[in-house]
Structures are given as C-alpha cells and as structure tokens.
Amino acid sequence: MLYKSQAVAKPYFIAAIGLFVGQILFGLIMGYQYVVGDFLFPAIPFNVARMVHTNLLIVWTLFAFMGAGYYLIPEEAETELFSPKLAIIMFWIFLVAGALTIVGYLAVPYATLAQMTGNDILATMGREFLEQPLPTKVGIVIVALAFLFNISLTVLKGRKTSISLVLLLGLWGLAIFFLFSFYNPSNLVLDKYFWWWTVHLWVEGVWELILGAMLAFVLIKITGVDREVIEKWLYVIIAMTLITGIIGTGHHYFWIGAPEYWQWFGSVFSALEPIPFFMMTVFAFNMVNRRRREHPNKAATLWALGTGVMSFLGAGVWGFMHTLAPVNFYTHGTQITAAHGHMAFFGAYAMVNLTMISYAMPMLRGRSANSRSAQTLEMWSFWLMTVSMVFITLFLTAAGILQIWLQRMGSNPMSFMDTQDQVMLFYWLREIAGLVFFVGLVLYIWSFFCKKGEAHFAA
Amino acid sequence: MPPGDLAIWFFIFAELLAFGIFFVAYAFARAHNVELFNESQQHLNIASGAINTLVLITSSYFVVRAVAAIRQNLARECARWIAAAIGMGGVFLVIKVIEFHAKFSAGISLSTNTFYMFYLSLTIFHFMHVILGMVILAAVMLKARSGGYSGENHAGVETGASYWHMVDMVWIILFPLVYVIH
Amino acid sequence: MDTVHRPHFIRSSTIVWLALMFLTLITYAIGEAKLGGWGVMLMVLGTAVIKVQMVSDHFMGLRRTRWLWRGIVLGWLLLVAGLVTIAYLSAVK
Numbered sequence: 119m120l121y122k123s124q125a126v127a128k129p130y131f132i133a134a135i136g137l138f139v140g141q142i143l144f145g146l147i148m149g150y151q152y153v154v155g156d157f158l159f160p161a162i163p164f165n166v167a168r169m170v171h172t173n174l175l176i177v178w179t180l181f182a183f184m185g186a187g188y189y190l191i192p193e194e195a196e197t198e199l200f201s202p203k204l205a206i207i208m209f210w211i212f213l214v215a216g217a218l219t220i221v222g223y224l225a226v227p228y229a230t231l232a233q234m235t236g237n238d239i240l241a242t243m244g245r246e247f248l249e250q251p252l253p254t255k256v257g258i259v260i261v262a263l264a265f266l267f268n269i270s271l272t273v274l275k276g277r278k279t280s281i282s283l284v285l286l287l288g289l290w291g292l293a294i295f296f297l298f299s300f301y302n303p304s305n306l307v308l309d310k311y312f313w314w315w316t317v318h319l320w321v322e323g324v325w326e327l328i329l330g331a332m333l334a335f336v337l338i339k340i341t342g343v344d345r346e347v348i349e350k351w352l353y354v355i356i357a358m359t360l361i362t363g364i365i366g367t368g369h370h371y372f373w374i375g376a377p378e379y380w381q382w383f384g385s386v387f388s389a390l391e392p393i394p395f396f397m398m399t400v401f402a403f404n405m406v407n408r409r410r411r412e413h414p415n416k417a418a419t420l421w422a423l424g425t426g427v428m429s430f431l432g433a434g435v436w437g438f439m440h441t442l443a444p445v446n447f448y449t450h451g452t453q454i455t456a457a458h459g460h461m462a463f464f465g466a467y468a469m470v471n472l473t474m475i476s477y478a479m480p481m482l483r484g485r486s487a488n489s490r491s492a493q494t495l496e497m498w499s500f501w502l503m504t505v506s507m508v509f510i511t512l513f514l515t516a517a518g519i520l521q522i523w524l525q526r527m528g529s530n531p532m533s534f535m536d537t538q539d540q541v542m543l544f545y546w547l548r549e550i551a552g553l554v555f556f557v558g559l560v561l562y563i564w565s566f567f568c569k570k571g572e573a574h575f576a577a
Numbered sequence: 578m579p580p581g582d583l584a585i586w587f588f589i590f591a592e593l594l595a596f597g598i599f600f601v602a603y604a605f606a607r608a609h610n611v612e613l614f615n616e617s618q619q620h621l622n623i624a625s626g627a628i629n630t631l632v633l634i635t636s637s638y639f640v641v642r643a644v645a646a647i648r649q650n651l652a653r654e655c656a657r658w659i660a661a662a663i664g665m666g667g668v669f670l671v672i673k674v675i676e677f678h679a680k681f682s683a684g685i686s687l688s689t690n691t692f693y694m695f696y697l698s699l700t701i702f703h704f705m706h707v708i709l710g711m712v713i714l715a716a717v718m719l720k721a722r723s724g725g726y727s728g729e730n731h732a733g734v735e736t737g738a739s740y741w742h743m744v745d746m747v748w749i750i751l752f753p754l755v756y757v758i759h
Numbered sequence: 760m761d762t763v764h765r766p767h768f769i770r771s772s773t774i775v776w777l778a779l780m781f782l783t784l785i786t787y788a789i790g791e792a793k794l795g796g797w798g799v800m801l802m803v804l805g806t807a808v809i810k811v812q813m814v815s816d817h818f819m820g821l822r823r824t825r826w827l828w829r830g831i832v833l834g835w836l837l838l839v840a841g842l843v844t845i846a847y848l849s850a851v852k
Contacts, residue, residue: 578824578825579819579821579824580821580824586828590831593832597839600839600843601843601846604846608847611850615795623787626790627790631780631783631784634776634780634783635776637814637818638772638773638818641818642769642772735820742814742815742818745814746811749811749814750811750839752786752807753786753790753807754804754807754843756790757787757790758800758803758804758847759800
C-alpha cells in the first residue's frame with residue numbers, strides 16, 4: 119500500500135465478501151427449492167430468494183467496484199484520496215441501506231414494501247434486478263455520485279493514466295445508466311427498452327470497462343510489464359467492447375415488440391461481443407508470459423488468468439450460443455439463459471473482484487502477499503469455485519437443452535411444469551455443485567485468516 | 578509488422594469481420610427472397626453508387642500520396658494530400674446524403690422490406706465509418722501540419738491511412754453487391 | 760525500404776489507381792445495362808475481389824509485410840466472396 123488513504127478500500131472489500139456469502143446462501147436455498155418446491159415456504163418463497171440472490175450479487179459487485187476504485191485510483195493518480203472521510207461515510211450509508219433493503223425483502227411482502235417506501239409517488243419497483251425500493255435507488259445514486267466525486271477529484275489533482283480514465287468512464291457510465299431505472303413507462307415495449315438500457319448497458323457495456331481497468335491494474339502490478347503495452351491493449355479492448363456492446367443491445371429486442379431489423383443488428387453485433395473477451399484472455403496470458411518480475415502473490419496471478427478464461431467462456435462462448443435470433447427463438451428464457459448468467463457473472467465480475475481483493479487485501483494488511491500455505495489454500499478455493507461453477511453451467515445447459523427439446527420442439531410439446539419434472543436430475547446435480555462452490559468460498563475467506571507460514575513483507 | 582500502429586489492425590480486422598458478416602447475411606437473405614431483392618434493387622441509383630466508388634478510390638490514392646510524401650519528409654505536402662482525401666470524403670458524404678434524401682422522401686425506411694433494411698443499414702453503417710475515417714485523417718493532418726511527423730517517424734500517418742483504405746475496401750464490395758449484382 | 764519513396768512507387772500507385780477507376784466503370788456499365796445471371800455475377804464479384812486485393816497489396820502496403828497480415832485480409836476476402844457466391848448460386852436454380 120503506497121498511500122494511506124487506500125485503506126478505505128478495506129471495509130468495502132470485507133463487506134463485498136460478506137454479501138457474496140449471503141448471495142451464495144440464498145442461491146443454495148433457491149437451488150434446493152428447485153427440487154423441493156415448498157422448502158422454507160412461506161418464510162422465504164422462491165421469488166423472494168431469487169430477488170435476494172440477484173440483488174446481493176449486484177450490491178456486492180458494486181461494493182467491490184468501489185473498493186477497487188478507492189484502492190486503485192490513489193495509486194494510479196499518485197496522490198492521496200480527495201476525502202477518505204467521505205468514503206467511509208458513504209460506506210456506512212450504503213451498507214445500512216443495503217441491509218435494510220434485504221431485511222425489507224425478507225420481512226414483508228413485496229407489495230407491502232412497495233407501499234411503505236413510496237412506490238406510488240414514483241413507481242420504479244417490480245423489474246427484475248432493479249427491484250430496490252425508491253429510497254434504496256436514491257441512496258445508490260447518492261453513494262455513487264459521492265464516490266465518483268471523490269475519485270474524479272483525486273484523478274484531477276494527480277497523474278492521469280489510461281487505467282484511471284477507463285475506470286472513471288466505466289463508473290460514470292454505471293451511475294448514468296442506472297438513472298434509466300427511475301423511469302418505468304406503462305407501455306410494455308418502452309418499459310423493456312429502459313430496463314435493458316440499465317441492465318444490458320451495465321453488464322455488456324460499462325462494467326466491461328471497469329473489468330478491463332481492474333484487470334490491467336493488477337496485471338501491471340504483478341507482471342511489471344510496460345504500462346504502454348498494457349494501455350494499448352486496454353484501449354483496443356474497450357473500443358471493441360463499446361462498439362459491439364452498444365449495438366449488441368439489439369439482441370434483447372428480438373421478441374419485445376421492437377422492429378424486425380433488430381433481429382439482424384442484434385444478432386450480428388452481439389455475435390461479435392466475444393471478441394473483446396477473447397482479447398482479454400490473450401492479453402492476460404500474454405502479459406503474464408512477458409512478466410519482468412516474480413510477484414510473490416501467485417494466487418492473485420491465478421485469479422487474473424482465471425478471469426480472462428472464465429469471462430471468455432461464460433460471457434463469450436455461452437453468450438454466443440444463444441444470441442443469434444433464430445436460435446434464441448427456441449432458447450429464450452430457458453435454463454440456457456441461467457447457465458450463461460451464472461458463468462458470465464462469476465467469470466467476469468465475481469472473478470475480477472476476487473482478483474482485485476486477492477491482490478489488494480494483503481497489501482492493505484501491510485504485506486505484499488500472504489504466506490505460502492495461505493496462498494495454497496486460496497488456490498484450492500480458486501479451483502473449487504471455478505470447477506464447480508463450470509459444472510453448474512454444464513448441468514444447467516443440459517437442463518436447458520432438454521427443456522427446449524421437450525417443451526418447445528416436436529409435435530407434442532410438454533407443459534412447463536411437466537418439463538421441469540423431467541430435468542429434475544440436473545437440478546439436483548446443480549445443487550451439489552453449488553455446495554462445492556460454497557466450500558470454495560469458505561476456503562477463500564479462511565485463507566485470509568490462515569496464520570501458518572511466513573507472509574511476504576518486501577514491497 | 579503491418580504499416581502503422583498494431584492496435585489499429587485489430588480494429589480493422591474487427592471491422593472487416595462485422596462488414597463481412599453483414600455481406601454474407603445479405604446474400605443469404607437475398608437467396609430466400611430473390612424477386613423482392615431484384616425488384617427493390619432497380620430503384621437504387623447505380624450512378625450515384627458508382628461515382629462514390631470513384632470518389633473513395635481517388636481519396637485512397639491521395640492518402641497513398643500523403644504517405645509517400647511524409648516518407649520523403651515533406652510534411653506540408655503530406656498534409657495537403659490528406660486534406661484532399663478528406664475533401665473527397667466530404668464529396669462522398671454529400672452524394673450519399675442526396676441519395677438517402679431521395680429514399681427517405683419516397684417513404685422508404687428500415688421496415689419497408691428486407692432489401693431496404695439491408696441497403697439502409699449497410700450504407701448507413703458505412704457512412705458512419707467514412708465520418709470516423711475523416712475524423713482520424715483530420716487529426717493526422719493537423720499533426721502533420723504542425724510538424725508532428727517526419728521521414729523517420731510517421732507511424733501515425735500510416736495508421737490513419739490504413740483505416741481509410743479499409744473504409745474504401747468495404748465500399749468496393751458493397752457497391753457491386755448491393756447496387757449491381759442481381 | 761528505399762524503393763518505397765522513389766518516384767516509381769508513386770508511378771505504380773498511380774497505375775493501380777487508374778486500373779481501379781477503370782474496373783469501377785466496367786462494373787457501372789454492367790449495372791446500367793441491367794445484365795444479370797450467374798456469369799455476370801461471378802464477373803462483377805471477381806472484379807471486386809481483384810480491386811480489394813489491389814487496395815490491400817498496393818495502397819495498404821501489405822505486400823511488403825509478413826504473409827500473416829496479407830493472409831488475414833485475403834482470407835477474409837475469399838471467405839466473404841465464396842459465401843456470397845454460394846448464396847447466389849443456391850438461389851439461381
């Protein structure tokens with residue numbers, strides 16, 4: 119850690135991991151409800167568990183992004199953070215708001231929550247991933263703006279690097295596109311447009327810039343490769359991301375009532391979206407192969423490489439699989455989507471966050487890397503989480519293919535629920551893989567408390 | 578190594594891939610609907626497409642001359658050739674706008690039929706690339722004029738030139754494919 | 760490298776430019792004459808392939824680089840032209 123104020127990242131990272139645990143617990147609950155439908159009913163119905171699972175994902179990712187911003191920006195700008203105090207205040211506001219929201223989801227029925235939180239003043243609730251009550255949404259905007267204000271001023275008073283500029287662009291985009299979630303038109307087509315402009319432009323647009331910047335930062339640190347080389351890659355990757363990602367929004371317009379030509383635009387441009395992810399993988403391996411130093415934090419290197427591979431597989435390959443309109447006609451909204459969602463979110467965003475935390479957390483605790491035995495533990499957690507996620511994806515893909523076959527093809531298609539009974543085996547297997555994933559996550563956390571062996575202290 | 582910055586080549590290849598997919602999609606969409614495509618195609622202005630091909634080829638040639646000039650360390654001459662190329666780009670845009678205007682005032686839109694969907698999206702997509710190419714060339718021209726390039730150091734000129742040739746190249750296929758072949 | 764800025768480099772570019780203009784006029788004449796059929800289609804598409812290759816080799820200057828770069832552009836060109844030809848021939852019958 120080069121600057122004192124980078125320390126504000128620590129609570130953000132800890133909260134992120136804490137919420138990640140919550141996300142996985144609710145994922146396991148849901149996974150079990152897939153096979154035993156009335157598990158925990160009526161305390162936690164499936165729809166609530168699902169909402170908590172996805173919302174926690176978003177919130178912990180935001181916590182980790184902000185932590186990454188607070189850690190990385192002072193080091194890139196070569197100056198102390200503009201206001202560490204503001205960062206800490208915002209941390210508590212965000213954490214309390216997030217916790218209250220989850221309590222709200224669990225304690226009262228969603229409709230009651232909507233009534234209590236002023237949804238009839240400005241109706242924003244009820245849309246997948248954007249279920250947060252109005253005060254939470256306003257809170258997210260305030261926290262995001264204060265965060266952006268803080269790091270933008272830090273960059274302005276210090277050194278301006280490509281990495282911080284790309285990160286700022288991504289984070290500003292994140293805040294701006296979130297504003298679409300405040301508009302909820304009653305026309306269903308328009309509603310879907312605005313919804314996708316938040317959801318798609320986040321995960322297939324500006325979040326990729328954040329991902330690219332975070333990965334580039336960690337790679338510079340652990341490989342010692344020239345900044346210029348890494349920056350050139352970063353620029354090409356983000357240019358490709360934006361071109362394919364923005365017009366690629368069209369792959370969500372296929373069946374929502376948008377004009378037919380979107381089937382062409384959406385198919386062609388989103389088919390190109392794997393390219394930047396592929397380049398990211400090549401980039402990560404290329405930089406590690408050309409490394410000019412042996413950084414003691416081997417675990418962080420493994421995570422960085424893993425992010426490249428898994429984001430390409432999950433977002434690139436599994437996304438491409440069902441992005442062409444004639445294919446999507448059959449696969450839309452099946453377990454194929456769930457398979458893609460799991461591997462893409464884990465491979466791209468969860469893993470880049472874990473990479474960043476794996477690199478930064480030892481630094482924040484005053485050492486350049488954890489001890490050898492702690493790192494061994496962490497690498498075990500890497501393999502457990504990654505391999506079990508691959509299996510979750512494969513099981514869901516198998517379930518999806520069977521589902522399409524039984525429910526949507528042939529002369530005598532089955533009903534939705536009858537089909538679900540037929541794919542039950544895969545849901546059981548998925549739940550088992552989910553338990554293995556949870557073990558991996560516990561090991562990850564444990565690795566930070568492992569006292570065995572000598573930590574590396576030299577910078 | 579190809580001329581110019583390696584990064585621009587990744588970009589050029591990605592652009593070629595995007596246009597290539599569109600060209601092939603056009604051809605297969607046509608195969609399913611030959612009569613509609615042949616009928617609609619008759620309403621295109623072949624002369625305007627052909628003139629635009631000549632215009633772009635000529636501007637590409639000017640850019641070649643600009644690269645040749647900077648290699649002989651003639652920065653002012655290089656800037657003048659690029660200015661001429663940008664001028665030809667402007668002519669292309671004007672002719673294209675006249676063509677679009679005629680189509681739009683005839684009530685044609687992306688939703689008219691599959692042929693016009695392809696015709697409009699391909700040409701508009703290419704139109705945007707001409708504009709982007711002109712912006713890149715303008716940046717190169719300004720730097721050349723202020724003495725930013727020399728006989729030894731002119732990768733920037735080659736970078737801009739390579740992108741502009743790509744824009745030309747794509748049109749060389751687009752014109753016969755969409756306007757002529759039936 | 761010393762040949763690239765000699766006058767004969769400019770002269771050969773000028774010849775390429777004139778050839779490209781000439782080929783464009785032929786394509787235009789075919790278009791105005793409303794000629795059709797697969798023979799004409801192959802000729803027009805072939806002309807375009809030759810023109811693109813001329814731009815790639817002489818204007819972009821890929822002729823003087825490793826075959827990889829030239830190969831990517833040529834491969835792209837042949838693939839696109841090939842698929843377009845298949846699509847057209849599949850519709851002719």
